[in-house]
Amino acid sequence: MGSGEMVHRGSLKKASPGKATILALGKAFPHQLVMQEFLVDGYFKNTNCDDPDLKQKLTRLCKTTTVKTRYVVMSEEILKKYPELAVEGLPTVTQRLDICNKAVTQMAIEASQACIKNWGRTISDITHLVYVSSSEARMPGGDVYLARGLGLSPETQRVMLYFMGCSGGVSGLRVAKDIAENNPGSRVLLATSETTLIGFKPPSVDRPYDLVGVALFGDGAGAMIIGSDPVSGIERPLFELHTAIQHFLPDTEKIIDGRLTEEGISFKLARELPQIIEDHIEGFCDKLMEIVEYSDKKYNKMFWAVHPGGPAILNRLEKKLDLLPEKLNASRRALADYGNASSNTIVYVLEYMIEESLKMKMKDNQGDSEWGLILAFGPGITFEGILARNLIV
Incomplete structure (x- = not known):
């Protein structure tokens, strides 16, 4: 590792x-670092599959996800030791x-x-x-x-x-x-x-x-x-976590469906997921923004640290809230460099958020937005949100 x-x-x-x-x-x-451009051939070789239609579909998906590189535990050594992992059923x-x-x-x-x-x-x-x-x-x-x-x-x-x-x-x-x-x-x-x-x-x-x-x-x-209460001179606070809320949407339990089976975990993501997030994101964010009197749709006054579940979710959120393209730079960079790494990804987004803030400060002697939202969406469907202050701006 x-x-x-x-x-x-x-x-x-x-x-x-x-x-x-x-x-x-x-x-x-x-x-194990995987370059997206080589993923398709490697995956089909490792699983002994030669279905041209599935290969073509995965090739298209690899382009639309915007992922460029990822790290994975799976390796040829593991498959040699456990060949049954690549066998159906x-x-x-x-x-x-x-x-x-x-x-x-x-x-x-x-x-x-x-x-x-x-x-x-x-x-x-x-x-x-x-x-x-x-x-x-x-x-x-x-x-x-x-x-x-x-x-x-x-x-x-x-x-x-x-x-x-x-x-x-x-x-x-x-x-x-x-x-x-x-x-x-x-x-x-x-x-x-x-x-x-x-x-x-x-x-x-x-x-x-x-x-x-x-x-x-x-x-x-x-x-x-x-x-x-950070210790002065020793600790350097990065973000203040002001208010945190959680909300789940009733009757959406099957939209993100994961089950532990004899063959490992099986996941199924419904096509409606990006649309459901788009339909509910505005009201969820407004609850947090009211606390700092940003209730009149001033979304571009905020910074946005959003878990990049996929490009469709980021695109719909950007369009729904009429965000400037740079507002989701940190999320898009994390997705490109690491893929969707589930719960970990928000850490990578926050690191890039710090980098973006420092670049902005050096560029015009002004930092990025002081207040912002840390957001993620998971099974439930569950919305998690934290109103935060960027302490580096």
Whole structure:
């Protein structure tokens, strides 16, 4: 596994007393880098499939997803050791979990280590752990293995969030915010880790929707440190988490449908998903924006850290809210560089958001918008949103 780290510039704005802030970010990836232009031939070779129609469809999808590169746990070595993973209908959940449980723990450890290094304080200062994954299943859960792998104190208070899909990263951030604000002096490590290997399958004419996932999803891990009242001169707050809300849409449970089967996890995303998000996004965002008196549709006064579920979702959100194209730059860059890495992706978006803000400041001595929204959409259908302040602008 390989890790990435980012050295953050010092903050220029002070955080509000008692409000949770993101104090550091970190990320990590498996070693296997997949270039989108070579994905189709490699996937069909590895699964011993020669269906020209399916191959043509995946080729089209790979272009429309806008993904350029992704990291994946799956490798030729794994397929040589477990050839049954590429065979239709074989029970392989045991083999998949043996691989995935270890892989997500290792990536989570590396992302957390990168985050702690960026934070600048010692690991013994972490008081709480929130762990998010939709790619493993075991008891005890991955939170215990992550805590042990990092060397956290046995008294570290842990929370697990399993199978929340793409909304998991922002869900975890909401939980971490509550913990930080209700436990003065606490420092919460939020870690997310995902791999698509848990649902890897050969192409099938009976499951054409599987090809969307093949063209879109990637693997990796992300981490954040969250705490209130940053220590001056030591901690550098990046974003203040002002208000968090969650909303689920009744009767949409089958729109994002995931099931753990004998062949791993099977996902099905309905075609209506982008339209449903478009239909409800305005009202959801307005609830958060009213708090800072931006209720009169001043969407372009905000920054937008949106989980890039796919280009269709970003395009519809941009059109519905009449956003300037640059408002979703961070989301589009994360999608191009890492694919949709489920719960992890919001970490990558926030890193790019910081980079975009610093570029803007150096360009015209003014930062990007101070207030903004951190958004993600997951099974339920569930909307997760956080009203945030950019403390680097």
